[in-house]
Amino acid sequence: MPEISLFYGIKVTMYYDDHNPPHFHAEYNDNKIIVDIIKGKVIKGGFPGRQLKLILAWTVIHQDELMQNWELSKDGKP
Numbered sequence: 001m002p003e004i005s006l007f008y009g010i011k012v013t014m015y016y017d018d019h020n021p022p023h024f025h026a027e028y029n030d031n032k033i034i035v036d037i038i039k040g041k042v043i044k045g046g047f048p049g050r051q052l053k054l055i056l057a058w059t060v061i062h063q064d065e066l067m068q069n070w071e072l073s074k075d076g077k078p
Contacts, residue, residue, distance in 0.1 A: 002078060004069055005062075010055055014073050022070040026055050035059055037066045 004024060005012040011027045022037040026047070033045035033055070040059045047055065059066065072078070 002073070004066070005058075007058070008051070008054060010051055012055075012058075014069055016073050016076055018073070022067060024066060024069075028055075037063060037070060 002016075003011060003013050009028055012024055013026075014024045021039075021043075023034050023043060024037065026033050026035060028047055028051045031045065031047050031051070033047050033052075034043040035041070035055065036043050037059065040056055040063070042052070042056075046052075
């Protein structure tokens, strides 16, 4: 599972063989979430308030790059 980003203690990853909708996984301490890239919303899990705001804002800012990463991962490319 490639690491996409690491900031403010939040680790963002994406699986090569994951299912639709396009999404990424994020971890902060013992908290884990799955975020829909297109909708910019949490699909599963929970984060503390501040970290949730950070990751959702980050998702909007990096939506194009995240979709490019999603397509690369679907093709089995780094």
